[in-house]
Each structure stands twice: as structure tokens, then as C-alpha cells.
Amino acid sequence: MKVTLIVGSLLLMALVLGIGYTEYQRYAQTQIRPSRPAPNVVIQPVVRQNVARQVEALGTVKSRESVQITAKVTEKVEQIHFEDGQQVNAGALLVTLTSGEQQAKVRAAQANLNEQRREYRRIEGLVRQNTMARSELDKLRTGIEVARAILAQNQAELDARTIAAPFAGILGFRQISQGALVTPGMVVTTLDALDTVKLDFSIPERFLGQIQPGALVDGHVAAFPDQIFSGKVTGINSRVDPQTRAVEVRARVDNPQLLLRPGMLMTLALTLEARSGLVVPEEAVIPRQTEHFVMVVNGNNVVEQRLVELGFRSRGEVEILSGVQEGEQVITRGMDKVRPGQTVTTQQTEHFTFQGVG
Template sequence: MKVTLIVGTVLLLALVLGIGYTEYQRHARTLVKQSRPVPNVVVQPVVRQKVARLVEALGTVKSRESVQITAKVTEKVDQIHFEDGQQVRAGALLLTLNSGEQQAKVRAAQANLDEQRREYKRIEGLVRRNTVARSELDKLRTGIEVARAILAQNQAELEARTILAPFSGVLGFRQISQGALVTPGMVVTTLDALDTVKLDFSVPERFLGQITPGAPVEGSVAAFPDQVFSGRVSTINSRVDPQTRAVEVRARVDNPQLLLRPGMLMTLALTLESREGLVVPEDAVIPRQAEHFLMVVNGENVVEQRLVELGFRRRGEVEILSGVQQGEQVITRGMDKVRPGQTVTTQPVEHFTFREAAHVSD
């Protein structure tokens, strides 16, 4: 009887102690949970905007039209009518050479032509009166044609002493001085049409079937890093380089402020395909083997892990094809501090803005 009483007492005591220990552990866990701070993460919204598949390349800027202004004859420079870097219109007078001898020849040729015409009229009257044979009139007609040819030749020699701008553009440096003797082929200056420039670049042949005339091109140059220059593909070369397996493409780029100059190197992006899509920062994507995930904060500030499918991408931006909706908040910083199902506090990125028509590539 006493043994049974003792055993019962021991069991009751053990039960009481066990319950107390369990409550103690539960209370301790609650205290730990309450004392643990709620993680603070940085979030950004899923936005819908224009995305595109791009080909990046390096291109060389060339003038729409370019020419070296040279003399046609050997003669001394009489007057120079331009300054270095001057903008001129087509037909503008650039240079006049000594032309006194040619002017005299033109006057003599003109006088000879006038005399031939007067003689022709005199003989024509005599022919009508049957005083002179008609064959004399034919000889005079031939003389007039010869006189016209001599006049045209002398006028051409005179015009060769005057150098005009063949088209509108910007002149380069002046290479001669007044009084200098110029010879045929000697460069006087250069002239470039820069209101629209050509941009030549190479792309791998695998993209040949995806490039079409009119495809948009955007680029920048080192001299103006904050300036974006826009153009469109105008021509695709008929041949692929057998050494590089690349095809040459030419684009036309508007240059109203004349910022682009021939020879500049431009970093450019050619758009192969564009559409509207959902875009998130590249930092928000978590790669795991062949899969990609986003940590999404729902309306109750609880973290959800989403399996997503990626589309086009560009440095800093990724298109999401499935797994999230527009406007949802994705974690971009602090992902290592949270796990799915955990409650967090959120903080938006200050001054974060996507470009309006951002382009994303493969």
C-alpha cells in the first residue's frame, strides 16, 4: 500500500514537472520569437513597359556625303572665300584662281561668234536675192558652230578657275593660302554633309534573317556620353565577310546639331524585336540551377517565393514572362535575411525610375 502510494506520488510529480518544462519551452520560444526583429527589405514594383531583343555592336560614323575640294588646273590663288569649319550651301563660292587670260579668251571667242552671226545674216540676204550661192551659207553655218565650240571651251577654262561647293555641308581646314600655286588634285579643303550621317557596323550572320530596313538603332559616343542618337537601318550589305562571318549594316542617323563627326566610334544597339512586357530589376532574380525565382512581398507583408520564366534581358533589367503580376512588390535587397512565409517590413528604393521604353535583350 505504501509502495503504491509512493509510486503514484512519483508519477504525479514527474507529470507536473513534464508539463511545466513543456510550458517553459513554449514560453521561451515565444520570447525568442518576440525578441527577434522583423527583417527590413528593399522592394521594387513589377512594371509593364516596352522591352526588346537587341544586338549590341560598335559602329563608325561617316558623312552622308564627303568630298575633298581640289583644283582642276594649275594656277595661282586669287581669292579665298571661306574660313575653317564654315557651314556652306550648295553652289557657294569657295575659291577663285587667276583668270585674266581666260577672260580675255572668252571675250575674243564671243566677239568671233558675234562676227560669224552677222556675216551669216548678211550672206543670208544675198542668198535670198540669188546673188550668192547657198553653199556659202552652209560654210558660214559651220563657222558659227566652230565659234560656239571655241567659246564653250574658253568658258569651261574660265569656270575651272572658280571652285564652288558641290553640296551643303561643313568645310574642314583650309590647306592653301592666297597667292599659292595650286595644281590638279591638290586638296584645298574638305566638305562633309553632316545633317544626317551614315553609321556602318557589323553583326553576326546568324542575325541576318532578323534584320530589316527601317529597324531602329540607338547609340552613344564617348564625346557625348549622356546623348542618345537615334536612327534606322537603311541598307544591308549583299555579302557576308567569309573571315568574320559578319554582315555589314548601314543606318542613317539624324544629326541636326552636328555633334556627330566622321570617324567617331559609336556604341549602338540594334532592335530585332520589341513588345510590351513585365520588367523587374536583375538583382531581384534568384537563379537555382536551370530555374529562376523571385521573392514577392504580398499585401500582408508576407514573403512568397515564385518560380518565374525569364524573357529578354539587358544589363540591370529582366523581362518576366510568367510568375508575377504588374504592380507586385519584389525584393531586390535583403533576400538573404528572409525565407518564404516570413513577415517583413518593406522599404522602396528612393529615386528609382525605369526608362520609359527601356530595352531588354537576350
């Protein structure tokens, strides 16, 4: 009996010591191990701004109006009135050809017309006095008309000896010299109207039903990479190229500083649809099979996972149709370190600009 009591006492003492040691270890661990700090993440606000679906293309710049200035007659160049690359107004005199003979013919034709008119007035007075038949007036009237026609013909030949600008624009290089003999069709220079230019480009036929005249176009050229040139679609070709399955589109682009020149290659974006929408960085979106999520940090710095619906995409940005509100903070970096319901510390990033691409 005594032995049993001793054994029971020893077992009870061992149990008490074991429990005490376990509690001591737990206490020691709480004193030695510090609490884990909240993970740091980078956030960015959901912003509302204009978003657009665009198609990128390459286009060629063309003059609004373009013409080769040529001679109409065979004659020697008497005087040149322009310089290479000069900007001229409509009707500006460019070249004068030798015209002495034509000037003499015009003077003679004018004198003949004046004589016919004087004779008509004289006979008209005699007819009133009934001293001459009215049929004589009819003959003189015919003579006046013939004299007018001869004068007009000679005047046209004289006018052909001067070459003028048909519209305002910029001249190209001079192709003739003073004293040279020009012939019909010989190019004197070129003239381009560049205050606005045409931009021709092609887009895939699948976009044909989504583009209308008036659609916005923004582009840039290699010569001026930091400048955006804007315009509007003015026409769509009536045919689709059977080889490329693309349709040609023409836009008109303002060019007040005359920076754009015919033949330039322009990289452009054609806006198919534009609206106001909520936008986040593309890196904030987590794809999972057919669904997409974002991590939102609420006002208490607690992470929430949201199912979202995506809209237009761009390089680095995406439109959110549903799932978040304007002004909410989404995680863009550090998502792999957090889970829903966890408290985090945050770091803000800069705002961005959205340009959607189809």
C-alpha cells in the same frame, strides 16, 4: 496495505507537482521570450514598358558626303574666299585663279559668234530675194555652230579658273596660299556634309537574318558621353568577312548640331527586336537548375513563390513572360530571410529603365 497507500499518495503528489512545474516553465517561457518580428524585405513593382533585344558594337562615323577640293588646271592663286572650318552652301566660290587670258579668249569667241550670226541674217535676207543660193546659208549655219563650240571651250577654260563648293558642308584646313601655283589634283581643302552622317559598324554573322533596313541604332561618343545619337540602318553589306565572320552594316544618324565628325568612334546598340513587356530587377529572379522563381509579396504582406518564364535580359533587368502580373510587388533584397507563406514588412525601391542587350 497502509504502506501501499502511502506510496501511491506520494507518487500521485509527485506527478501533480511535475505537471505543475512543466506548465509553469511553459508559462514562464511565454512571458520571457518575445515574439519574433516579421523580417524586413525590399520590394519593387512589376512594370510594363518597352523592352528590346539589342546588339552592342563599335562603329566609325563618316561624312554623308566628303570630297577633296582640287584644282583642274595649272595656274596661280589670285584670291581665296574661305576660312578654315567655314560652313558653306553649295556653289559657294572658294578660290579664284588667274584668268586674264581666258577672259580675253571668251570675249573674242563671243564676238566671233555675234559676227557669224549677223552674217547669217544678212545672207538669209538675200536668199529670200533669190539673189543668193541657199547653200550659202548652210555654210554660215556651220560657221555659227563652230563659233559656239569655240565659245563653250573657252568658257570652260575660264570656269576652271574658279573653284566652288560642290555641295553644302564644312570646309577643312586651307592647303594653299594666295599667289601659289596650283596644279591639277593639288588639294585646296576638304569639304564634308555633316547635317547627317554615316555610321559603319560590324555585327556577328549570326544576327544577319535578324536585321533589316530601318532598324534603330542608339550610340554615344567619348566627346559627348551624356548625349545619345539615334539613327536607322540604311544598308547591309553583301559579303561576310571570312576572317572575322562579321557583316558590315551602315546606318544614317541625324547630326543637326554638327557634333559628330568623321573618324569618331561610337559605341552603339542595334535594336533587333522591340515590344512591350513586364520587367523586374534581375536580382529578384531565383535560378534553380533550369527553372526561375520570384518571391511575390501579396496585399496581406504574405510571401508567395512564383515560377516565371524569362524573356529579354539586360544589365540589371529582365523581362518576365509569365508568372507575374503588372503592379505586383517582387522581393529584390532579403529573400534569404523569408519563405513562402511568411508575413514580412516591406520597403519600396525606385523604378528603373530597361534596355535589353542581345
